Amino acid sequence: MNPLIQFKNVSKSFGSQNVLNRIDLAIEKGRITAIIGKSGVGKSVMLKHMIGLLKPDDGAIFLDGMDMSDISGKSAKALRQKFSYMFQNMALFDSMTVYDNIALPLRERDRLKKNVIKQKVIDIGQKLELEDIWHKYPSQISGGMKKRVALARALITDPEIILFDEPTTGLDPIRKQAVFEMISQNQKTFCYTAVIVTHEIPDIFYIAHQIAFLENAQILYNGPPEGIKQCTIPIVQRFIESPYMQKNGKK
Amino acid sequence: MQLIIQMFQFLGNSFIKFILELGYISIFISSSFLRLVQFPWQFQKLMHQIYFIGVKSISVVCLTALFTGMVLGLQGYYTLVQFGSEGLLGSAVAVSLIRELGPVLTAIMIIGRAGSSMAAEMGIMRISDQIDALTTMDINPKRFLISPKIGASLVSFPLLTAIFDVVGICGGYLSGVILLGINPALYINGMEKTVMMNDVTGGFIKSVVFAIIVSTICLYQGYYTHRRADGFGAKGVSLSTTDAVVISCVTVLVADYVLTSFLL
Numbered sequence: 001m002n003p004l005i006q007f008k009n010v011s012k013s014f015g016s017q018n019v020l021n022r023i024d025l026a027i028e029k030g031r032i033t034a035i036i037g038k039s040g041v042g043k044s045v046m047l048k049h050m051i052g053l054l055k056p057d058d059g060a061i062f063l064d065g066m067d068m069s070d071i072s073g074k075s076a077k078a079l080r081q082k083f084s085y086m087f088q089n090m091a092l093f094d095s096m097t098v099y100d101n102i103a104l105p106l107r108e109r110d111r112l113k114k115n116v117i118k119q120k121v122i123d124i125g126q127k128l129e130l131e132d133i134w135h136k137y138p139s140q141i142s143g144g145m146k147k148r149v150a151l152a153r154a155l156i157t158d159p160e161i162i163l164f165d166e167p168t169t170g171l172d173p174i175r176k177q178a179v180f181e182m183i184s185q186n187q188k189t190f191c192y193t194a195v196i197v198t199h200e201i202p203d204i205f206y207i208a209h210q211i212a213f214l215e216n217a218q219i220l221y222n223g224p225p226e227g228i229k230q231c232t233i234p235i236v237q238r239f240i241e242s243p244y245m246q247k248n249g250k251k
Numbered sequence: 252m253q254l255i256i257q258m259f260q261f262l263g264n265s266f267i268k269f270i271l272e273l274g275y276i277s278i279f280i281s282s283s284f285l286r287l288v289q290f291p292w293q294f295q296k297l298m299h300q301i302y303f304i305g306v307k308s309i310s311v312v313c314l315t316a317l318f319t320g321m322v323l324g325l326q327g328y329y330t331l332v333q334f335g336s337e338g339l340l341g342s343a344v345a346v347s348l349i350r351e352l353g354p355v356l357t358a359i360m361i362i363g364r365a366g367s368s369m370a371a372e373m374g375i376m377r378i379s380d381q382i383d384a385l386t387t388m389d390i391n392p393k394r395f396l397i398s399p400k401i402g403a404s405l406v407s408f409p410l411l412t413a414i415f416d417v418v419g420i421c422g423g424y425l426s427g428v429i430l431l432g433i434n435p436a437l438y439i440n441g442m443e444k445t446v447m448m449n450d451v452t453g454g455f456i457k458s459v460v461f462a463i464i465v466s467t468i469c470l471y472q473g474y475y476t477h478r479r480a481d482g483f484g485a486k487g488v489s490l491s492t493t494d495a496v497v498i499s500c501v502t503v504l505v506a507d508y509v510l511t512s513f514l515l
Contacts, residue, residue, distance in 0.1 A: 051387055053383055053386065053387065077389060080386075080387070080389040081389050083387065084387070084388075085384070085387035087380050087383070087384060089379065089380055091379060091380035091381050091383065091384035092381075092384075093376075093381055093384075094379075094381075104388065104390070105388040105389075105390065108388070108390045108395060109388055109389050109390050111291075153388075157388075
C-alpha cells in the first residue's frame with residue numbers, strides 16, 4: 001500500500017542551522033503517527049512541510065503519490081481542504097470570540113448556512129466542554145481552554161488528515177487523557193490520518209500506531225510503539241526512559 | 252580599487268533588493284485587488300473597515316483641516332494685504348486646500364491613525380501564526396484580511412479628503428472673515444471664480460492614488476514582517492509599523508509632486 005504522506009530525502013536549513021537532513025518518512029493512511037523528540041529538533045518544521053507552509057530545500061514530499069511541489073491551482077486547493085492543522089501556539093484569532101474562531105472555517109471556506117454552523121459548533125463544543133466560553137475572547141480564557149478551542153477548530157471541518165502540533169501541552173492530566181482519547185476515538189470513527197507532534201510519553205504510545213523519533217536532523221527510530229522500547233540507540237532510550245522513571249517514581 | 256568594487260557591489264545589491272521588493276509589492280497588490288472583486292463580495296467586512304479607516308478618522312481629519320484652514324487664512328491675509336489683494340484670500344485658501352493640502356494632509360493623518368494600526372495588526376497576526384492558520388484552513392489571507400482594507404481605503408480617502416477641503420475652507424473663513432474682517436462675499440466669490448472642476452478632479456485622483464499607496468505599503472509591511480532581517484517578534488512588528496508610517500509619508504509626498512506635475 002502506498003503511504004499517504006511520504007518524505008523522500010527531505011532537507012531543510014534555516015541559515016546555517018540544518019533542521020532536517022535527508023529525512024525519509026512514510027505516513028500510512030488512517031493511522032496515528034507520532035513524531036517525538038527533544039524540543040527544537042524540527043518536529044513542527046516537519047508538520048509545516050506536510051501542509052505546505054514550508055518548502056523543502058532538497059528532496060520531495062509526496063501526498064497520495066503526487067509530488068507536492070507539482071500540485072497547484074484547484075488540485076492544491078482540494079488538497080488543502082483535506083488537511084487540518086492545530087498550531088503549537090494555538091494561533092487563535094484574538095479579535096474573534098471562541099464561537100467565531102471555531103465557526104470560521106465553516107463560514108469562510110465551506111460557506112455553510114448559519115443554523116448548520118451553529119449546530120456543528122455546539123456539537124464539538126459539548127464534546128470539548130466549551131459551552132461556557134462561547135462569547136469570550138482568547139485573551140480572556142486559560143491556556144488549557146485555548147488548546148481545546150484550537151482542537152475544536154481543527155476537528156470541525158471533518159478533515160481527512162489532521163496535524164496536531166503538541167495538542168496537550170498545558171493541559172491538566174485528566175484533560176490531556178481526554179484529548180488523546182478523543183483523538184483516538186474520532187480516528188477510529190472517522191478513519192482520519194493523524195500526525196501528532198508531542199512530548200507526552202508514554203501516553204502517546206497507547207494511541208499511536210507509528211512512532212518517529214527525530215534527533216540531530218534525522219529520524220533515528222521509525223516503527224511501532226512497542227518497538228521503540230527495545231531500541232538500542234542510547235539517545236532514544238534516554239528519551240523514552242525518563243518519563244517512565246518519573247511515572248514509576250524510580251531514580 | 253577594492254573600495255570601488257565594494258561600492259559597486261553595494262549599489263548592485265541595493266538595486267537588486269529594490270527591484271525584488273518592487274516585484275513582491277506588485278504581486279501583493281495585484282493579488283489583493285483581484286480578490287477584492289472576486290465573488291462572493293465581502294460587503295460586511297468592507298463596511299467594517301470603512302467604519303474603522305473612514306468614520307473613525309473623521310474627527311482627527313476635521314480638527315487638522317480646521318486649523319490648517321485657519322492658519323492659511325491668517326498667513327494668506329497678512330501676505331495679501333501687503334499688495335492690497337486680501338480679496339483673493341478665499342481663492343488662495345480653497346485652491347491650496349483642494350489641489351494640495353487636502354489630499355496630502357488627509358493621507359498623512361490616515362497613515363498616523365489607521366495605517367500604523369493596520370501594519371501592527373498584520374504584524375501581530377503574522378508572528379502569532381494567525382495568517383498561517385488561515386492558509387491551513389484554506390482561507391485566502393489576502394482575500395480575508397487585505398482586500399477589505401484596500402477597498403475601504405479606496406472609499407474612505409476621497410471622502411475624507413472632501414471633508415478636509417470643506418472644513419479647511421470654513422477654517423479659512425473663520426480666521427479671514429470673522430477674525431480679520433474680510434468681506435464674506437469677497438471670500439466666497441473669489442473662491443467660486445478661481446476653483447475649477449479640474450482642481451476638484453485632481454484632488455480626487457490624488458486621494459485615490461494615496462489610498463492605494465498607503466494601504467499597500469502599510470499592509471505589506473505588516474504582512475511580511477517575518478521576512479525582516481533586522482528584528483523578530485515584537486521588535487519586528489514595531490520596526491514594520493515604523494517603516495510603514497515613514498515609507499508611506501515619504502511616498503505620498505513624492506507621489507504628490509509627480510501627480511501635480513502631470514495634472515497641472
